[in-house]
Amino acid sequence: MFTEVIAKLSAVPDQVENLVLGLSEEQLSWNPPAGMFSLRENILHFRDIDVEGYLERVRLILDEDHPMLPDVDGARLAKERNYNAQPIQPALEDLRAARATSVARLKCCSDQDMERQAEMQGIGTINLRRLLELWMEHDAGHLADMAELRRAIETGSGPSFVPHQAA
Numbered sequence: 001m002f003t004e005v006i007a008k009l010s011a012v013p014d015q016v017e018n019l020v021l022g023l024s025e026e027q028l029s030w031n032p033p034a035g036m037f038s039l040r041e042n043i044l045h046f047r048d049i050d051v052e053g054y055l056e057r058v059r060l061i062l063d064e065d066h067p068m069l070p071d072v073d074g075a076r077l078a079k080e081r082n083y084n085a086q087p088i089q090p091a092l093e094d095l096r097a098a099r100a101t102s103v104a105r106l107k108c109c110s111d112q113d114m115e116r117q118a119e120m121q122g123i124g125t126i127n128l129r130r131l132l133e134l135w136m137e138h139d140a141g142h143l144a145d146m147a148e149l150r151r152a153i154e155t156g157s158g159p160s161f162v163p164h165q166a167a
Helices: 002-020 025-029 039-063 074-080 088-107 128-155
Strands: 117-120 124-127
Touching: 002 039, 002 088, 002 128, 025 039, 039 074, 039 088, 039 117, 039 128, 117 128, 124 128
Parallel strands: none
Antiparallel strands: 117 124
């Protein structure tokens, strides 16, 4: 099971990059209806959530006793940092680096480490195992949105789905 978790988390940067390969700058920045992220915004969101969220959360939960894990307001960051005006290549590189650091740290975890607890803002008491589940759910939601956006761009139709909640 843990090997599967590591594989899923490790695969995300490649999946994200593959979903945007060959698209124009305009296509990457296309803002679909329903207030969801563009493909570019999704990439920058992945980067910031990994760097400021999960990388830090994994560090805290492994290094401290019952730490507080702050929430990261992805929608606020997207607006404040004007994601659609930023280049994707540095964001992809930062995502790869942050994800690799987190995965390397997780590969060294014991079963006891997986039970280490923290207080996650807006959720309550969780352990590392649950944090990884939440992380994979977050990844899956945004990857599904990106796949749907890619299909909509390629077919010239608007997305006909309810977007994953930006977090």
